[in-house]
Amino acid sequence: MEIGPFIKLHRIKQNMTQEELAEGIVSESYLSKIENRRTEPSADVINMLCTKLGVEVKSEEDTMLKEKCQEWFDMLFEVNRKEDITNKYQELQEIIDNNYSHTQVLFEIHKIRYYLIMDEVNLALKQINNLKEISNTFDNYQLYFWMKFKGNYNSVIEEFGQAIRLYKLAEEKANQIDISDDEAADLKYTMAVTYSKLRNTLEVIDYANKALEEYSKNYNFIRCAQCHILLGISYRRIRIYDKAIKNYNLAQHLAKLNKNDELIQLTNINLANLYASKGDNANCIKCYTEVLKKKEYLKRKEILIAITSLMREYYVNKNYSMCKEMVDEGHKVMKDLDRSRFKIYDYELRTYDYALKNENQKFEELVVGEFIPYLQKQKDYASLIVYTNMVGKHYENQSKYKLASKYYKLANFSYEQLIKI
Template sequence: MIDIGYIIKLHRTKQNMTQEALSEGIVSLSYLSKIENQKAKANSEIIQALCNRLGIELTNIPDSNFEDKCKKWYDMLYDRFDKQEIITRYEELQNVMDKSINNQTIMFEIHKIRYYMILRDFQKALHKINELHEMADSFNSPHKYFWNKFQGNYYSFKGEHQQSLQCYKKAEKVHRSAEIEEEEIADLCYAISIQYSNLLNGLEAINYAKKAMTVFQQEYNFIRCAQCHILLGISYQRIKMNDNALENFEQAISLSKINSEEQIIQLAYLNLGRFYGLIGDLKQSIKNYLRVLDSESLEYEAKLEAITSLIQNFHQNNENTKAKEYLILAEDTLRLSEEKEYYDFYKYTTLVYTYLLNGKLKDFESILEEKFIPYLKQRKDYQYLVFYSKLLASHLEKMGKHRESMQYYKLATSSYDQLIKL
């Protein structure tokens, strides 16, 4: 059982109350510090006095339905609920939590990590992780499971895939003792599969995607099955099993259409666009990227990827007029985006082709050499390092800058070697 001292500290810091103000007339300052840091166990009278000063009630369950209300809110964080409804439910629960210490206090605090990520408030998510970190050793098994999983979610959103995978694997180790439901474990397997996919470990990505899909099939959860088929398609593509990849992408589309799940359908088309682009079928690649843009409810990142990929494909196909049309659409979309830093990749891609297609060749060289290629190196994005290093090398070669050209051909080769190792 978690020590109540940490929970008292949480309530004190939320109220911006100093240790001096809380301890005065109840315990010494040093003793309160020991209670809060789990170095001393206070008796029930002291705990009650501290709770009274904080204006909170020490109880098991504030009302008969409260635990169910908490669990329903937890479930909302996994589904496609309206954000405003999630916020409203959160505020209702927080009002109760502000006035009591109960058996949902810690689980509620842990779920705030995911809640903040849904709101795209990564700063608050990180603050909550740091706030809970010092008490993590005292978490029970269910707490540890979600604590590690949500940290994995955070690092995944931040693009730190190795760190994310480590957190997910810690959650996987504890799930049996935590008595976690099968569908929740399947969701963890799906999350692990995504990280293996991001780390270009195709075989492990396939292994975990299949584990997840086995459970989703038993539950007749066609949407989650479709998501697994997309992951399998990506993974089979990376190990050059193209027939298997194509079959999985098409299966994802079929399952998504059963529930008219537009976002998953568009994600499948997006991956089909990538698939055909990688095998050199630009016509089919363009066709699928255009299908992505047919959706009015398309998320910014999917829209930006489809647009920038169309620009690349039209340029490779010597259809520069069409490429310029989509450059305008890319610029308009980037202006509408609220998360500017999150879309740096697409910003750089758009600038590269803006300069290239409009003959601003010095700017083209500059953005690649000084900004985009260093950015890709930092991210260890070897796939795009190969592509853009070759693009720059080919341009420099045409300009007669053979020494500089060779430098970027070498970078493309070394980046490809890294891809092979992964």
Template sequence: MNAELGKKIKFHRLNQNRTLEGTAEGICSLSYLSKIENGNTKPSDEIMKLLFDRLNIQFDLDSDDMDEEQLEQDLHEWYSMIIQRKNDQATEHYLRLKQEVQNNVSPSVLALFKLFEVRYHLLMRHLSEVPVLLEKLDRMDEMFEEKHQYYHFKFKGLFANLSYRYMDAHSNYTNALSILNIRPMNDFEKSDLYFLIAINELALQNVTLCLHYTRLALDLYSINFDFRRSADCQILLGICYKRIKQYDRAEEAFNLAIKAANYLQEPSLKGVAYQNLGNLYAAKDDYQQAFKHFEQSLVFKETQNFKGKLTTIASMVEALFELDDQSQLMEMVDRGLLMVTDKEDYKLFEYYFRVYKLRVLGDQISLEHYLKETVIPYFQDNEDHQYLANYCELLSECLQANKKYKDACYYLSLANYSYKRLSKN
């Protein structure tokens, strides 16, 4: 009992970012508090009550384990909603559980809540909330049980992936996987980790590993009749097959995803599948077919997320540029610009559309100036080497056409440097 109470004090102290000195002040010595936290002494009820009061924890030697067992079950139900992307239900449960948990539960249950809270904010894309939560969890890491360590690594990996730190994500996912391999977990948990790893490996250009983990996830989703996540896996497989130029297998995978989307009546899933079919035909230089699929994608994305629509419009612009359909191209460019003007979070799309507009107009002087003074500095500041390489190459071509060979050489070397940085990441 002493060890559990001491562990509870330490956990809540760390959660509240309190020092040993500040917590012990006026109650007991620092060394005595350290002994209490480590279970090496039996303090009086009076001292324990004072410490619990300081930490705003309910002092109850006869806590109801059954209540905490039920609460932990509720937490896992909430987590299941998060993984299944049931945003509204997950939010409703989050608000309720946040009130129920407070500071009156065991360290184990509170740790689970804090961990699942990270995953909830990642689902909702509240990315600014996550670093503070992870910092708290890092402080408490030494007290975690194996199950807590697993979720800690997994969610740190997901946050790193969403922050484009793919090697950090890889490292954390590897640690989570090592725990998964020795700790019995259900298919639901295994398939989710495999799928997240697959997405990250694709970002790292590790197509073989992406295929491996996608197939592992797909097998488990199929066994459990999870058609939605199976369709996600088919899209991921299709992207991998496209990367290695197995175009027939890629098309088959995307069509299987569309079939699942029809069965599930999920237009957003169809929008993603048609987008990838368009990308596939663009990779084969069949821009007529690519454009048709992009048009279908946009229809199904019309009521969906803003960024998804912008991605499809950008793809349509590229296809029309290749088809030299300048009239329709300008219409799509203007449509895209109308959507992103004065939206700071969508600078990437604004630059994309403005560059294409200048290329269609044939205004080489304005294009050169815009790339040199606005676009390239933006991607340099943000260390986005993929876009930096692409726009440096374009500027180099523009400068060569204007016989500015020295400047062209400089931007071509900058593009090559960016490609090298990408290969190292």
């Protein structure tokens, strides 16, 4: 990292203006030239600016520091305890933040990924905004991770279209630099996951198979299982059920070999989805019920998926008492969560809550006024089919046939869009 961008980065991190940093050392315009690499300052000026920022200038590259950073970078892509990742991060941050090192820019970029792992989404965004100021100084290797981790951020906030755009830019950079096989496989797997969110089935199959090939070579069976789950989801969506079941069974076999309970449960969730696709409500409900019996192995999002899926199945089967039980259970899970991060589950739970209580005005205000427009914006055609049909039925029961027809037509349109995908 060149000295100008280094000074600029530390000034931004400390919320210091150019005027404040330049005062008593150089003019504000001259500092701007230094930060934007339009002039080469003297050693004395560099030392004075760095002293004011509270950092030490070391011109030589610390090989040991570089190795330590790489160890931490690698931890961000493996199954490691958050505590271990944080301890390593704190050790490195103290060294890097107080010294001028060429390794710093990569460390700063990887902090985006670190914050996302720690579920500190706002800190990840703040880090992205800080680094934007110096991103024009990044080389291709740094740009690769910059694009990839920004894609990770967009994926977390469910802006999947933007995420895939950034991943494709990272993919272009990957062709110009030397990255490890593990890193190449991770990008392919990440793109497969994102394409799955966008329901771009052919792309999922392509990227998941490419990632699977790389992971198989390195005996990374956890990632292999995750790739098989993605393939199972894709084949389920195009109704090739035998291939879907084959991939789910392979995923479950690998998960059991590795004694990974979370992955076993994730496979069970997807088997339940397969039964739902086939209209096998009994097996679907049975499968989801078994999943919730061992919910301690699941992340909160996966628990919400199981709860809301069961809620829908019970409602369709007119088992309203069990549907109400799932609604209440879902609200308990949502109680301590940031609802803006789990918006679709919040909408779903409130939708069925109002429907069960026959609170028609609240139902219409929520589903017609907020939920359906949200799903349209997200282009979530699968969910649109469910909820536009639900609204159509709601209006039909009130003999409001014109409104019912409008939402049945929207359901048909959503189905056509889903087929195109």
